[in-house]
Amino acid sequence: MGKESIINYSDPANVLFAAATGETYGLDEPRWRSDRGALLSLRHTGRWAPKDLPRRPATLWRYREALPLRHDENIVSLGEGFTPLLRLQRKNRSVWIKQEQLFPTGSYKDRGATVLISKVKELGIRQVVQDSSGNAGCAVAAYCARAGIACDIYVPEKTSPAKLTQIRSHGARLHLVPGDREQTATAALEAAQTSYYASHCWNPFFLHGTKTFAYEVWEQLGGRAPDTLVLPVGNGTLLLGASIGFSELLDWGYVQRLPRLVGVQAVHCAPLAQAFAGGGQPVLVGKKETLAEGIAIAAPVRGGEILAAVRASGGWFITVTEEEISSTWRSLAAQGFYVEPTAAAGIAGLDRYLAGATPQECIVAAFTGHGLKSPGDH
Ligand SMILES: Cc1ncc(COP(=O)(O)O)c(C=O)c1O
Structure with a gap:
């Protein structure tokens, strides 16, 4: 190659x-x-x-x-x-x-995260924001850790605790959003005004x-x-x-x-x-x-x-x-x-x-x- x-x-x-x-x-x-x-x-x-x-x-x-x-x-x-x-x-x-x-x-979700975070690295971006029901957050947090890219992950506050631990363990800043998945997406979109939105959906x-x-x-x-x-x-x-x-x-x-x-x-x-x-x-x-x-x-x-x-x-x-x-x-x-x-x-x-x-x-x-x-x- x-x-x-x-x-x-x-x-x-x-x-x-x-x-x-x-x-x-x-x-x-x-x-x-x-x-x-x-x-x-x-x-x-x-x-x-x-x-x-x-x-x-x-x-x-x-x-x-x-x-x-x-x-x-x-x-x-x-x-x-x-x-x-x-x-x-x-x-x-x-x-x-x-x-x-x-x-x-x-x-x-690792399939998407490896390609997306590789592209983020290639673009020279040093910080991303992402929102998720949990698993995409785990994947983005892990690949950002691997690349040395800072990330903020937004999830609904009721997300399974093991996923929250996983996200935190990779050094991501975790934001627990009260309410449902749609309220989490709104909070992340707001944060994406000043950061790159590494959204698996968008x-x-x-x-x-x-x-x-x-x-x-x-x-x-x-x-x-x-x-x-x-x-x-x-x-x-x-x-x-x-x-x-x-x-x-x-x-x-x-x-x-x-x-x-x-x-x-x-x-x-x-x-x-x-x-x-x-x-x-x-x-x-x-x-x-x-x-x-x-x-x-x-x-x-x-x-x-x-x-x-x-x-x-x-x-x-x-x-x-x-x-x-x-x-x-x-x-x-x-x-x-x-x-x-x-x-x-x-x-x-x-x-x-x-x-x-x-x-x-x-x-x-x-x-x-x-x-x-x-x-x-x-
Ligand atoms: C275990 C699992 N299966 C399926 C899905 C559905 O994926 P999508 O939202 O991409 O349709 C998700 C999404 O988070 C998931 O975590």
Whole structure:
């Protein structure tokens, strides 16, 4: 691997762009939204070649050509990625489960954090602010510690204590915000007026880290896409990343079609499932507390994009009750898998999906977070 990216940064094909307003910016601009406040996406011409992969280390940086960082020396890594894809029996059939709880900080958020914080380092930024339901905060705090970047993390005050300890241990300044996840986001946005906002929801570099989920699944399935992906969805950073990754594989001719994307939400907080059923855009819904704290997002920033990606893939949403989350969590623990309740919510959705799945369908789901993040008898 050379010291420079293969992406040509002066080529206008490599840009940050706001689909809503048509504004475009270079990949080296330190921004997380457009001047007019619109969400940014990232387009690039990088592409890895399958023949090069086998001799590369088993981390997500094996896909370096498609990770939009200019210089290798700015990579901030904890050796993340290439999580095992395990065969598991659910509902009397075999499915694939990606072991995303085995990341350095215990969740797949490390995929996004390694790319985003590497970019932050490359931009010369010395301080960031971020808000999270917990796991993205843990990941950003860890990668900032690795890079020597100061960070302020905002979380709802009721976040699982183990996640709070994890964030503090990495030396981040932790801000506990009274109220729900939306009040936390408001507090972080306020702080982001004077600091760089390393938001996993707003910042497109994060999604170009989570997209490696798709690349790895493709490689681990022997160079093909699954028929269906079933994933828990809050702000959609894993689902959107998977959608970007498989879309790139389609553009490059490595797959012939996209997998169906099925999003799982908790009945107690299901703005996307409701909007999908109603055929519209997400609206702020009333929410009740849920065991699945990672997906308790009443107002997903990229809600419109998530709905569009799910619709374009021919997928849909499934909602799961607190009882289903709890019984699924217990059934997984009884099989030796200690995952956090949000991850169990995704598997509860998988179980529901399997009731109507076709016999030959290749289905991939994920254990998105480690049980030690919220220990207890759920
Ligand atoms: C364990 C776990 N699973 C799933 C999710 C959902 O992720 P997203 O908000 O990116 O959809 C989260 C989010 O924090 C999480 O912590």
